[in-house]
Every structure is written in structure tokens, then in C-alpha cells.
Amino acid sequence: MRKRQIITGTIAASLVLYACKKEKQDPTYNPTAATVEVPAYVKTYVGEVPIPADNAMTAEGIELGRKLFYEKMLSDNSTMSCASCHKQENAFDDPRPFSEGTHGAFGDRNAMAIVNAAWDKHFFWDGRRASLEGQAHDPVSNPIEMANKWPEVVKRLQNSEEYPDLFFKAFGTSTIDSTLVTKAIAQFERTLVSFNSPFDKYYYKGDSAALTQQEKNGFMLFTGKAMCNNCHLTNTLFTDREIKNNGLDENPKDPGLMKFTGNAADRGKFKVPTLRNIGVTAPYMHDSRFATLEEVVDFYSSKVKQNSPNLDEHMPDFGSGINLTQQEKTELIAFLKSLTDKEFITNPKFSDPNN
Ligand code: HEC
Ligand code: HEC
Incomplete structure (x- = not known):
């Protein structure tokens, strides 16, 4: 040594x-190795923040990724950044049911929150991308999102005053390409960890006063009668990171995973999202069909389509539903809202560096 x-x-x-x-x-290439701190209980359940071998985290890479996440030059007419649809105050989700692209077009899916995404195995509602690096490639050239072309993005960044130097500091080269852009953005996204909700304080950190009795009752329902933790696991992430059908439709309009695999056995399957910060990420489900958590809980209580194709075996099958009482619904919703991490949605380290 x-x-x-x-x-x-x-x-x-x-x-x-x-x-x-x-x-x-x-400038001498001398990046500062960076790690993302997570509480010990998270490491026990799901390990450290996974970092791909070919994209080590550095302070310079993270800062560059943050700047690019908020960079409007990425879109064709320079009006839109990733953050236009992934807003920090909404846990990097979009409060609009469908996001509007640079030319007023709308997609048919709700934007997704970016919370503890480092641990995920599948990205997008249909899971068609396997890494954050791969995912970040798509919105730039998606005609109904940023509607740009990668060579144009690279040219703009290369011709800018500051970016070539920032890429040198992060990656040891000032020759920019799309791979380095997506690597930097992915490094920033891996820092978006959220484990400081009232529920964390109560359940993992032993502060029994951090939740009200109503919220505690809701947690008992979540893991008990309502069986939500069959898929939104209480593994600190509140997701099993799989792609499943939770029975929204008898005849799903959006084929979900099948759109990507072509396999009929995948029809109606969508990514099981984390429930962390769910209180600030309305509307809900891939197509934003539910405006409120009340509607979500009503659905799980008595409106699950038992004959939905490929209905997941972990969906509670009580025939006519689990039929929560009004009080139980209120308690369950109160618990879900206790997963909101105020520090995460206001942390200045994650905000627009230009403000
Ligand atoms: C016009 C709005 C819009 C813009 C701009 C946008 N996104 Fe998204 N994002 C979405 C939508 C909608 C989805 C879900 C699409 C789907 O599943 O087909 C999504 C999904 C994602 C996901 C998947 C999350 C998960 O849990 O699987 C990530 C990560 C993400 N976007 C990051 C980015 C990054 C990085 C950028 C900038 C390079 C960006 N987005 C730009 C709307 C947008
Ligand atoms: C079989 C697995 C499974 C079970 C059990 C389950 N869910 Fe889900 N949940 C999913 C999937 C899959 C989605 C995404 C479905 C979609 O958008 O098509 C989802 C979506 C959600 C959403 C919307 C998330 C978002 O970002 O829009 C909420 C809220 C939610 N579930 C809460 C619950 C609650 C509360 C329970 C218990 C009553 C529960 N879930 C039980 C699989 C499950």
C-alpha cells in the first residue's frame, strides 16, 4: 500500500x-470517493446501497449528476429537466396524473417517485430497464418527454463553459458522451435515500411516541388483516422490488410487463412501488386512476378484480375482499402517511444546485 x-x-x-x-x-484528476450513509437497520435487511462495479460513487460524480438532473439543456427546446416531472417536494414524483412533454404531449403513465431506487432491480412501471444508468438514457430521446437527440445533448454540454471541466473532475475525461451523462445522473439518484420518517423513529429507532395510536393500529393492519406487506414488504424499503398484478382490471388496457416481454403470462403486471413518502406522491397507480389514498384503500378493501389475468398469488383472496371497516381504513391511511420523510423532501443536498 x-x-x-x-x-x-x-x-x-x-x-x-x-x-x-x-x-x-x-486540472489533476483526483476524485473523492463517496459513500451513501444508511442506518444500520437498513443494512441488516437489504444491505448497503448497491453500487455497480463500473460506476463507483464520487463526490464530483454525484454533484455533476445533480446538476444534470436539473439541467434543461437536456430537452430539445431547453425548457425541461428531469426535475420538471420528478419534483423533490413530491419525493421526485409528478403531482400531475400524466406528465406533459416539451411539446405539450402527454404520456399514458404516471411519473414515478425516485426513492431508495438504488436497491431496485427493475425500472419503469413495466420494469423494462434493469439499471438506473439504462433508465436515464430514455427520457432524453422520448418524443413525448424531453424530445431531444443524444448527439445534440452531448454537443451542447461539450460546448458549454463549465461541463467539460466537471466531467474531467468526475470521470477523468472532458470528452462527454451519453454513457458518462447517465452514469453521473445515476450516481446522484443513488444518494436519494429516505429512512427518516416518523415510522422509522418509532419502529426501528425505538421512539414509541413518534407514532399516534391510530398510526400504530394502521401498521398492525398493514402487516395483519390487510396483508399489504405481502408485496410492500416491511424490509425497510416497503417493496419486494418485483413486477406483479395487484388486480386493478379484469381486462387491463395497459399490458404492463407483457408490453416488454411479449409473454401473455406477464399481462397486467406492474412494478410494486415503494410506499415510502406515499402521502406526497398522489395520484396513484401506473395510470393515476386513484386521486387519493382513500380510493386506494377502498380498492384493496373490496374492489380487487379476482379474475384479473395473472393476479398475483400474494393478493389476499377472500373472494369478496378483505372488507376493512371505516375505522380500519382511516387507521391504515394514517399509517401510510407516517412514511413521509420531511427531511428527504426538503434536503438541500437534493435540490436544484442553481437556486
Ligand atoms: C415529461 C416528464 C418526465 C421527464 C422529463 C423525465 N421523466 Fe422520469 N419518468 C416519467 C414517467 C411518466 C415515468 C414512468 C414511465 C413508464 O413507466 O413508462 C418515469 C420513470 C422514471 C424512473 C423509474 C423509477 C422507477 O421506480 O422505476 C426514473 C428513475 C426516472 N424516471 C428518472 C428520470 C431522469 C433521470 C430523467 C432525466 C434524464 C427523467 N426521469 C425525466 C416522466 C418523466
Ligand atoms: C400482490 C402484491 C400487492 C399487495 C398485497 C398490495 N399491493 Fe399495493 N401495489 C402493488 C402493485 C403491483 C402496485 C402497482 C400497480 C399498478 O400501478 O398497476 C401497487 C400500488 C400501490 C399503491 C400506489 C403506489 C403509487 O406509487 O402509485 C399504493 C398506495 C399501494 N399499492 C398500497 C397498498 C396497500 C395499502 C396494500 C394493502 C391493503 C397493498 N398495496 C397491497 C402490489 C401489491
């Missing part, structure tokens, strides 16, 4: 000499 330090020291010294000779100030 010591030997290696000496060797790198020598190389660095000769680089400095070389730079002086040429009278050109190449």
Missing part, C-alpha cells in the same frame, strides 16, 4: 512538472 502511494506520488509530481513546462493548467 505504502509502495503504491509512493509510485502514484511520483507520477503526480512528474505530471505537475510536465504541466508547468507546457504552461497549461490541466
Whole structure:
């Protein structure tokens, strides 16, 4: 170890000499390794924040990714950034049922919250992308979202005053390409961890006063009669990270996972979303069909379509439903709202760096 330090020291010294000779100030590539801190109980259940081998986290990479997440140059007419549809105050979700693209077009799915996404295995409602890096590639060129072309994005960033230097600091090269852009954005997204809700304080940190009796009753229902934790696991993430059919429709209009696999056995399957910060991410479900948590809980209580294709085996099958009483519904909703992490939705480290 010591030997290696000496060797790198020598190389660095000769680089400095070389730079002086040429009278050109190449910034030295010396990124700061970064880790994302999560509570010990999270590590026990789901491990550290997973980091892909080819995209190590650095302070410079995260800062660059944050800047790019809020960068309107990514869209064709420079009016829209990722954050236009993924708003921090809504846990990086869009409060509009369907997001409007740069030219007034609307998609047919609700934007998704970006919360503890580092642990996810599938991205988008139909799970068609397997990594945050892969995911970040798509919205830029999606004609009903940012409607741009990657070569154009790269050209704009390359010609800007500040970006070439920021890419050098993060990746050791000032030659920008789409791979590096998506790597930086993914690094920033992996820092979006949320584990500081009142529920965390109560359940994992032992503060029995952090929840009201009503919220505690709701949690008992969540893991008991209502069986929500069959899929929205109490594994600290509140999702099993799978793609499943929760029985919204007898005849699903949007084929979900089947759109991507072509397999009829995947019809009607959608990503099981996290329920963290669910109180600030309305409207709900892939097509925003429910405006409120009251409507969501009504659905699970008595409106699940038992003959929906590929209905998940973990959907409680009580024939006519689990039929929660009005009081139980109120308690369950109170519990769901206790998963809102105020620190997460106001943390200045995640906000627009230009403000
Ligand atoms: C015009 C609105 C819009 C813009 C701009 C936008 N998104 Fe999205 N985002 C969406 C919608 C809608 C979905 C869900 C689409 C689907 O499932 O087909 C989504 C899904 C995602 C997901 C998947 C989350 C999950 O849990 O699977 C991530 C991550 C994401 N977007 C990140 C980004 C990034 C990074 C950018 C910028 C490069 C961006 N988005 C730009 C609307 C937008
Ligand atoms: C069989 C697995 C399963 C069970 C059990 C389950 N869910 Fe879900 N949940 C899902 C899936 C899948 C989705 C996404 C469905 C879609 O949009 O098509 C979802 C979506 C949701 C959403 C909307 C999330 C968003 O971001 O729009 C809420 C809220 C929710 N579930 C709460 C609950 C509650 C409360 C219970 C218990 C009464 C429950 N779920 C039981 C699988 C399940």
C-alpha cells in the first residue's frame, strides 16, 4: 500500500512538472470517493446501497449528476429537466396524473417517485430497464418527454463553459458522451435515500411516541388483516422490488410487463412501488386512476378484480375482499402517511444546485 502511494506520488509530481513546462493548467484528476450513509437497520435487511462495479460513487460524480438532473439543456427546446416531472417536494414524483412533454404531449403513465431506487432491480412501471444508468438514457430521446437527440445533448454540454471541466473532475475525461451523462445522473439518484420518517423513529429507532395510536393500529393492519406487506414488504424499503398484478382490471388496457416481454403470462403486471413518502406522491397507480389514498384503500378493501389475468398469488383472496371497516381504513391511511420523510423532501443536498 505504502509502495503504491509512493509510485502514484511520483507520477503526480512528474505530471505537475510536465504541466508547468507546457504552461497549461490541466486540472489533476483526483476524485473523492463517496459513500451513501444508511442506518444500520437498513443494512441488516437489504444491505448497503448497491453500487455497480463500473460506476463507483464520487463526490464530483454525484454533484455533476445533480446538476444534470436539473439541467434543461437536456430537452430539445431547453425548457425541461428531469426535475420538471420528478419534483423533490413530491419525493421526485409528478403531482400531475400524466406528465406533459416539451411539446405539450402527454404520456399514458404516471411519473414515478425516485426513492431508495438504488436497491431496485427493475425500472419503469413495466420494469423494462434493469439499471438506473439504462433508465436515464430514455427520457432524453422520448418524443413525448424531453424530445431531444443524444448527439445534440452531448454537443451542447461539450460546448458549454463549465461541463467539460466537471466531467474531467468526475470521470477523468472532458470528452462527454451519453454513457458518462447517465452514469453521473445515476450516481446522484443513488444518494436519494429516505429512512427518516416518523415510522422509522418509532419502529426501528425505538421512539414509541413518534407514532399516534391510530398510526400504530394502521401498521398492525398493514402487516395483519390487510396483508399489504405481502408485496410492500416491511424490509425497510416497503417493496419486494418485483413486477406483479395487484388486480386493478379484469381486462387491463395497459399490458404492463407483457408490453416488454411479449409473454401473455406477464399481462397486467406492474412494478410494486415503494410506499415510502406515499402521502406526497398522489395520484396513484401506473395510470393515476386513484386521486387519493382513500380510493386506494377502498380498492384493496373490496374492489380487487379476482379474475384479473395473472393476479398475483400474494393478493389476499377472500373472494369478496378483505372488507376493512371505516375505522380500519382511516387507521391504515394514517399509517401510510407516517412514511413521509420531511427531511428527504426538503434536503438541500437534493435540490436544484442553481437556486
Ligand atoms: C415529461 C416528464 C418526465 C421527464 C422529463 C423525465 N421523466 Fe422520469 N419518468 C416519467 C414517467 C411518466 C415515468 C414512468 C414511465 C413508464 O413507466 O413508462 C418515469 C420513470 C422514471 C424512473 C423509474 C423509477 C422507477 O421506480 O422505476 C426514473 C428513475 C426516472 N424516471 C428518472 C428520470 C431522469 C433521470 C430523467 C432525466 C434524464 C427523467 N426521469 C425525466 C416522466 C418523466
Ligand atoms: C400482490 C402484491 C400487492 C399487495 C398485497 C398490495 N399491493 Fe399495493 N401495489 C402493488 C402493485 C403491483 C402496485 C402497482 C400497480 C399498478 O400501478 O398497476 C401497487 C400500488 C400501490 C399503491 C400506489 C403506489 C403509487 O406509487 O402509485 C399504493 C398506495 C399501494 N399499492 C398500497 C397498498 C396497500 C395499502 C396494500 C394493502 C391493503 C397493498 N398495496 C397491497 C402490489 C401489491
